[in-house]
Amino acid sequence: MSLLKINGLTHQFGGLTAVSDFSTEFHGNELMGLIGPNGAGKTTVFNIISGFYKPTEGKIMFKGHSISGMKPHSVTSLGVARTFQNIRLWHDMSLLDNILISQHYNLGYNLFDLFVRNRRYMDNEKRMKSIAIKLLEQLDLVQFIDEQPKNLPYGIQRKIEIARALSVKPSLLLLDEPAAGLNSSDVQELIKLIRWIHKEFDIAIWMIEHQMAVVMSLCSWIQVIDFGKTIAQGTPEEIQNNPAVIKAYLGDDKI
Amino acid sequence: MLLEIKNLYVKYGNIEALHGISFNVDKGEIVTLIGANGAGKTTTLHAITRVPPPEGSKVSGGDILYNGKSLLNVPAHLIVSDYHIALAPEGRHIFGNLTVEENLKLATYSRPDDESLKRDYERVYTLFPKMAERRYQRSETLSGGEQQMLSVSRAIMTACNFILLDEPSMGLSPLLMYDMFRVLKQLNEEGMTILLIEQNANLALKFAHRGYVMDTGEIVASGTAGELLNNPEVKRAYLGG
Amino acid sequence: DDTIKIGFNIPLTGEIPKVGEESKFAGQMLLNEVNAKGGIDVGGKKYKLEFIYEDNESKAESAVAVSLKLIEKDQVLAMVGPNSSKQAIPAGQVANDNRTPMISPWSTNPDTTKDRPWVFRAAFIDPFQGPIAVDFAIKTFKAGKAAVLYALANDYSKNLAEIFQADFKKKKGDGAIVAFESYGDKDQDFSAQLTKIIAAKPDVIFLPNNYNEVALIVKQAHDLGWKGPFMGADAWGNSELMTLCGDDCKGHYFTTHYAAAGAKGATKEFIDKYQKLFGYQPADVAALTWDAINVVLAGIQNAGKLTGNIRKDRQAVRDGIAAIKEVKGITGNMKFDEQGDPIKCAVVVKINDAGQFEFAESVCP
Amino acid sequence: MFDSIIQNIFNALQWGSFYSLIALGYTLVYGVLRLINFAHGDIFMVGAYIAYFIAIFFFKGSPALSGTTTLALVIPLTMILTAVFGVTLERIAYRPLRRKGANRLYVVITALMCGLILENGNLAFLGASRKSFPELIDKVVYNFGMISMTNLKIGVILSSIIVYFILNTIISKTKIGMAMRGISYDKFAIPLMGIPIDTIIVVTFILGSSLAGLAGILFAMSYPILDPFMGAIIGWKAFIAAVVGGIGDIKGAFVGGFLLGIVEILVVAVFPSTFRDLIAFSILLMILVIKPTGLFGVAKSTKI
Amino acid sequence: MKKFSVPALFIFIAVGTVVAAHFEMIDLYVQTIIMFIGVNIILSSSFNIINGYMGEFACGHAGFMAVGAYVTSILNVMFFTSNKTFGDPILSPELALWFFPVTMIIGGIAAAITGVLVAIPSFKTRDDYLAIITLAANFIIVSLFINMDTLGGPRGFMGMKQVLFAMEDVVFIPWMLIWTFTFTYLVVFLIRRFVSSTYGKGIIAIHQDEIAAEIMSVNTDKMKLVAFMFSSGLAGIAGGLFAHILGYINPNSFNILKSTECLVMVYLGGMGSLSGSIIAAILFTLLIEMLRFIIPAADTLLHFIPLIPDTFHLSQVLKWVIIPFILVILMQFRPEGIMGNRELSDFFPKLKKYYEFK
Ligand SMILES: Nc1ncnc2c1ncn2[C@@H]1O[C@H](COP(=O)(O)OP(=O)(O)OP(=O)(O)O)[C@@H](O)[C@H]1O
Numbered sequence A: 001m002s003l004l005k006i007n008g009l010t011h012q013f014g015g016l017t018a019v020s021d022f023s024t025e026f027h028g029n030e031l032m033g034l035i036g037p038n039g040a041g042k043t044t045v046f047n048i049i050s051g052f053y054k055p056t057e058g059k060i061m062f063k064g065h066s067i068s069g070m071k072p073h074s075v076t077s078l079g080v081a082r083t084f085q086n087i088r089l090w091h092d093m094s095l096l097d098n099i100l101i102s103q104h105y106n107l108g109y110n111l112f113d114l115f116v117r118n119r120r121y122m123d124n125e126k127r128m129k130s131i132a133i134k135l136l137e138q139l140d141l142v143q144f145i146d147e148q149p150k151n152l153p154y155g156i157q158r159k160i161e162i163a164r165a166l167s168v169k170p171s172l173l174l175l176d177e178p179a180a181g182l183n184s185s186d187v188q189e190l191i192k193l194i195r196w197i198h199k200e201f202d203i204a205i206w207m208i209e210h211q212m213a214v215v216m217s218l219c220s221w222i223q224v225i226d227f228g229k230t231i232a233q234g235t236p237e238e239i240q241n242n243p244a245v246i247k248a249y250l251g252d253d254k255i
Numbered sequence B: 001m002l003l004e005i006k007n008l009y010v011k012y013g014n015i016e017a018l019h020g021i022s023f024n025v026d027k028g029e030i031v032t033l034i035g036a037n038g039a040g041k042t043t044t045l046h047a048i049t050r051v052p053p054p055e056g057s058k059v060s061g062g063d064i065l066y067n068g069k070s071l072l073n074v075p076a077h078l079i080v081s082d083y084h085i086a087l088a089p090e091g092r093h094i095f096g097n098l099t100v101e102e103n104l105k106l107a108t109y110s111r112p113d114d115e116s117l118k119r120d121y122e123r124v125y126t127l128f129p130k131m132a133e134r135r136y137q138r139s140e141t142l143s144g145g146e147q148q149m150l151s152v153s154r155a156i157m158t159a160c161n162f163i164l165l166d167e168p169s170m171g172l173s174p175l176l177m178y179d180m181f182r183v184l185k186q187l188n189e190e191g192m193t194i195l196l197i198e199q200n201a202n203l204a205l206k207f208a209h210r211g212y213v214m215d216t217g218e219i220v221a222s223g224t225a226g227e228l229l230n231n232p233e234v235k236r237a238y239l240g241g
Numbered sequence C: 001d002d003t004i005k006i007g008f009n010i011p012l013t014g015e016i017p018k019v020g021e022e023s024k025f026a027g028q029m030l031l032n033e034v035n036a037k038g039g040i041d042v043g044g045k046k047y048k049l050e051f052i053y054e055d056n057e058s059k060a061e062s063a064v065a066v067s068l069k070l071i072e073k074d075q076v077l078a079m080v081g082p083n084s085s086k087q088a089i090p091a092g093q094v095a096n097d098n099r100t101p102m103i104s105p106w107s108t109n110p111d112t113t114k115d116r117p118w119v120f121r122a123a124f125i126d127p128f129q130g131p132i133a134v135d136f137a138i139k140t141f142k143a144g145k146a147a148v149l150y151a152l153a154n155d156y157s158k159n160l161a162e163i164f165q166a167d168f169k170k171k172k173g174d175g176a177i178v179a180f181e182s183y184g185d186k187d188q189d190f191s192a193q194l195t196k197i198i199a200a201k202p203d204v205i206f207l208p209n210n211y212n213e214v215a216l217i218v219k220q221a222h223d224l225g226w227k228g229p230f231m232g233a234d235a236w237g238n239s240e241l242m243t244l245c246g247d248d249c250k251g252h253y254f255t256t257h258y259a260a261a262g263a264k265g266a267t268k269e270f271i272d273k274y275q276k277l278f279g280y281q282p283a284d285v286a287a288l289t290w291d292a293i294n295v296v297l298a299g300i301q302n303a304g305k306l307t308g309n310i311r312k313d314r315q316a317v318r319d320g321i322a323a324i325k326e327v328k329g330i331t332g333n334m335k336f337d338e339q340g341d342p343i344k345c346a347v348v349v350k351i352n353d354a355g356q357f358e359f360a361e362s363v364c365p
Numbered sequence D: 001m002f003d004s005i006i007q008n009i010f011n012a013l014q015w016g017s018f019y020s021l022i023a024l025g026y027t028l029v030y031g032v033l034r035l036i037n038f039a040h041g042d043i044f045m046v047g048a049y050i051a052y053f054i055a056i057f058f059f060k061g062s063p064a065l066s067g068t069t070t071l072a073l074v075i076p077l078t079m080i081l082t083a084v085f086g087v088t089l090e091r092i093a094y095r096p097l098r099r100k101g102a103n104r105l106y107v108v109i110t111a112l113m114c115g116l117i118l119e120n121g122n123l124a125f126l127g128a129s130r131k132s133f134p135e136l137i138d139k140v141v142y143n144f145g146m147i148s149m150t151n152l153k154i155g156v157i158l159s160s161i162i163v164y165f166i167l168n169t170i171i172s173k174t175k176i177g178m179a180m181r182g183i184s185y186d187k188f189a190i191p192l193m194g195i196p197i198d199t200i201i202v203v204t205f206i207l208g209s210s211l212a213g214l215a216g217i218l219f220a221m222s223y224p225i226l227d228p229f230m231g232a233i234i235g236w237k238a239f240i241a242a243v244v245g246g247i248g249d250i251k252g253a254f255v256g257g258f259l260l261g262i263v264e265i266l267v268v269a270v271f272p273s274t275f276r277d278l279i280a281f282s283i284l285l286m287i288l289v290i291k292p293t294g295l296f297g298v299a300k301s302t303k304i
Numbered sequence E: 001m002k003k004f005s006v007p008a009l010f011i012f013i014a015v016g017t018v019v020a021a022h023f024e025m026i027d028l029y030v031q032t033i034i035m036f037i038g039v040n041i042i043l044s045s046s047f048n049i050i051n052g053y054m055g056e057f058a059c060g061h062a063g064f065m066a067v068g069a070y071v072t073s074i075l076n077v078m079f080f081t082s083n084k085t086f087g088d089p090i091l092s093p094e095l096a097l098w099f100f101p102v103t104m105i106i107g108g109i110a111a112a113i114t115g116v117l118v119a120i121p122s123f124k125t126r127d128d129y130l131a132i133i134t135l136a137a138n139f140i141i142v143s144l145f146i147n148m149d150t151l152g153g154p155r156g157f158m159g160m161k162q163v164l165f166a167m168e169d170v171v172f173i174p175w176m177l178i179w180t181f182t183f184t185y186l187v188v189f190l191i192r193r194f195v196s197s198t199y200g201k202g203i204i205a206i207h208q209d210e211i212a213a214e215i216m217s218v219n220t221d222k223m224k225l226v227a228f229m230f231s232s233g234l235a236g237i238a239g240g241l242f243a244h245i246l247g248y249i250n251p252n253s254f255n256i257l258k259s260t261e262c263l264v265m266v267y268l269g270g271m272g273s274l275s276g277s278i279i280a281a282i283l284f285t286l287l288i289e290m291l292r293f294i295i296p297a298a299d300t301l302l303h304f305i306p307l308i309p310d311t312f313h314l315s316q317v318l319k320w321v322i323i324p325f326i327l328v329i330l331m332q333f334r335p336e337g338i339m340g341n342r343e344l345s346d347f348f349p350k351l352k353k354y355y356e357f358k
């Protein structure tokens, strides 16, 4: 059984077909890239998978469950986590709380336990906290644990968003332009980070990115879409030399 | 000298973000500011365009001279309408509830309705054909890159002589990014002065005449683009190699 | 100590500030008069009066807080007010529980005084006023069919409307009330209700409403083509009615406590003095407050003497009020039944062409 | 029966006109600042009082002008003075808060408080007596069979329609209108377009408050009894109407106002009148449940 | 002893007040004010769940209060007193003492169920559209009670004093004061537990970014349902207490004006600050009562100086000019409310030695 299988996915906004007949498959823990011109429908694909839009047509199977039309939080609970093109952290809460709240998929206690503060409540709160701290330690973020994200540098915020996504213990991590707004040296760090996460957590990663340096050095397989349709897919080398991709997306770098 | 920043100090509340920076931009130049995240690049542009609090910051020392005149006491909207300085801000800040066309029209708020206006519309629509195509779409439903184009187009439409760009390539596809830099080059050749902030320092330095490197609220290096590209310090710290 | 403290629990703000104002003015007038004469004589000793006016904001909970403040903090001997039943009912409970005599000038809901030996009132109650209006309408307008428009959220209005309805049905048959319509709090447009009422072709429209609403209703009814008579109740009796309503209200009738136009004797004297001091003709609530205070004073004098022990004195005053044989009031002479409700006459007045409230008929129990 | 229906439709149109006029002012300010100006109902009340004092001065006072001349003076003067009033309120109460970057709900609460100050300040300084608005124009009742109409009612309905069309043109066609809409979405970028933000906001308050002034005049003529609290409930309800129409949208406010008027009147015409609020609000609630952004409101689609 | 410092302080105050009240060292007026403060604390802190922590703009809190007030009053009057609507008591009046808290909780549950009415539309609606739904719900609930003639309609409902007498007949101590203290503490206690848990913080996440919350596995619909039910349930308890303190209720006591007072207290205290809500409730209640004394005192003073003419008197009407004016000024100085979204211990770090908000 494949991890994620998308078949004939189509999505329309009013009259505009943002995604049309899109298919893909994750067999195991690949690291794949999704690229394409602006407005091609990449983010829309992610939004559909994470349950934010209900697709007009098509099937999405994740670990054997059909997830099209599921609520976002249920999709996440099944093991799909994501980051956003524009950072969406809870900026007025501490970093720790940001990570803790993402444990909602597995609280382990109910309202009654909460009000009486019984054993179950205490144990689970402790468990979640230790998960969060461990994760922050792994990602070298633990020194910011009491800070509010809004007060942290942009590069760190990007990293926190990834940490938050990891805290739901995903099997598939969707990254929407993780390098956007990062400077060249931060980008190098990010590449290392993603490679490390892929190995350490042993999860599938699918990313949208416009910085070719990132995509080409990380992804084993790249899919290119334009106007919602797949125009090419293949290894980085194949994509880089594909004339259709060059014409629609890569261009030539003469200024 | 068209723009001269003299020993500028800027504060957010009690936190000082710029600790006395000085630089200048000549007429017809393309100058780039590069540097790490949080170095104070955006803060500098906001200070020049006088973005008012609470979004903005407070200048606590130094001066900003434009054609020899201080901008410090000029209200933000006059910077655009009287001094013809435009900013394509970080984070785009398009008017999502207006259509693409209305966004552009709003940018011409203080312009008379004349020939040059028509020419600018045409220019924007030819530079960014996507904008013409999406003319009647509510702009909040544009994709990220499309919004970026709109933001730059809007800055061009305000009929400026001097344009400040805050990470214009953010979120753009490579093709579009090159296209946009070509457009900017063309504008520059037509006489527009450009101050550019870019994360992709390599690209920015290839494109600009001169550059300044900022770090934690200070200018740490400056020179022509070529000098900076070959400066080993700069290379190591900011060019990712 | 030679002052007697009386507390006023009145709506100076909120929905009916005018009512509070008139109560307060009546109080001030009486206070000045009595104190100018050196105070009142109780058991051979002269006591000066001291009145404390507290605002209950036209809210039930404030009326309770005010009652407690007057009773506990200010240690008043007796309390006058609140005026509307919404506040008088809970405040009455407080007064009764804390054994302080209270007299509401204006509340007409039976619950205010019911089973509360410490609570009295100066106005007659609704079950008495309603049938008078019915009889008068049947007799004067030869009414066989009537319509009612009342304020839903105003318990006074609703109560009276229901009493009128029941009594009219009893006298003229079940179908005699052809329209029974209501409106909400602070409404200003009544056209839909009036359209319905006019379409039902009643002989008379009964409006047990506050004067300000009456002015709007009457005008709007005329706009919608109504030419028949209106019958009102005591809440019409406000000096402002005519400034607000103008010609539209002339020729209509209402039941009330006293008729200002053509008033004689003490009543006229009161009206003239009030008008001179405050610039407008006092409404019934001013007159009733005046009477209510006089009832309290009569009670105090009945008590014989004051000991200075507030608990004992309050008890004595309560007994004094209950034992009143008859007080000559400007709204008629009254004595109290076992519930603390006054036994007094009602009058029907006509609004004459000069806009004055003219005596038409008096009905006594 | 048929007569009653027609009559009620006219009643509803007149009543709805007032909701519409007030809702338009609400929506205008909301559309620009995302500020629920809870004082708007009270600005309407202030408008009515201003109209009253001007009318008394010219009509009953020493100039002793004729009714129509007075009215011709009352309308522009009231609108101007009410606008001045609204702008002053913005200046002293809302602007400083905005400048400090306060959460918009704090501005809303401030508006609520200003409303209370206006109501009770009026009560404290003008006294508890209600004011009676003089009859400036001779009322003419037209009777068509069982149906009655007055010249005033027709005037009110026409005014609200005209106002709507003027306002709609301003908002959708002019640059100022565009700037107003732009501000609501992104205040930061407005000065970057060379637009003086404070001027636009002042213009908004001028428009909104002068509309409240106009509504005040028309209301005072139709329901000639003024009291300090006259704006409270009608203000709340007009706000509800504006939201049901789709708040921030001019058409929404206009239609919403009439809708509420019609629903209120028709509910009374059909059901026992005691159920008016119950049924009317349930209907509005239902509309919002089915269409969560109101009749004409566009969902702000957040890009993610 | 961090854990017990706050309860200990509270018990000290509560027991002190009750004992003082019992021996008539503080009078009924002061007692009533103290009870109103309690009710207002419950109202503002429960409203803060929705308007502060969750960041919605609801404005119909009084509606839920009404449901609680009516349900508890009816239950108590029906079961423990003889009344003309419900006839003889169903249970022996002595039992009132034991069942009183139960009826309070039933009233709370009833209000919570009504809260669902508002919660379900809130799944799809946000912002000011939700404001309208709550406002309309408030109008509808009040209108419903006005139309219920068996409950007195606009005339209101009474008889709750008899319930109190029934309790006092068993043991003569100031019962309402005790109940108010108990429930106020309980409510604040529960809210604190709720908002400091990972579960409860889900609503803060909804406030800051609902989309992110939903995508990070917070079941936003469920959280909203819980928050609305919790908040309106607590408002119902406040209503129950209010009804029994007053001994009389009336639908118009729960109209928009009452909701407005709740709004004022929440924003005055600061959105998402529990200590802010408590402080604001105390200040607001005291301010209203103090002005009863301040205005006449100021009047006397001004006449004494003499600054104003003899004939002119400062009237109580000014109270409702002064209160909003003070609030407007306060907002200008603290545009985030008294406490912002912080707690007392964040302001005075020394307090952390004695108590912790978590
Ligand atoms: N809510 C919406 N309503 C209408 N159209 C939309 C909506 N969201 C997206 N679109 C349109 O769908 C298309 C695809 O958008 P999407 O955000 O998926 O692009 P993208 O591939 O992520 O582009 P970018 O690289 O610029 O982020 C765009 O043309 C956009 O205008």
Ligand SMILES: Nc1ncnc2c1ncn2[C@@H]1O[C@H](COP(=O)(O)OP(=O)(O)OP(=O)(O)O)[C@@H](O)[C@H]1O
Residues within 6 Å of the ligand: A151, A152, A154, B012, B015, B017, B035, B036, B037, B038, B039, B040, B041, B042, B043, B044, B055, B090
């Ligand atoms: N509104 C604000 N309030 C407080 N501090 C701020 C604010 N905006 C920026 N800062 C601080 O000022 C410093 C400079 O920020 P600025 O946004 O100018 O950096 P930048 O160079 O543009 O960074 P980036 O590359 O991330 O855009 C940073 O330390 C930042 O945290």
Ligand SMILES: [Mg+2]
Residues within 6 Å of the ligand: A042, A043, A044, A085, B143, B144
């Ligand atoms: Mg995208």
Ligand SMILES: [Mg+2]
Residues within 6 Å of the ligand: B041, B042, B043, B090, B166
């Ligand atoms: Mg920046």
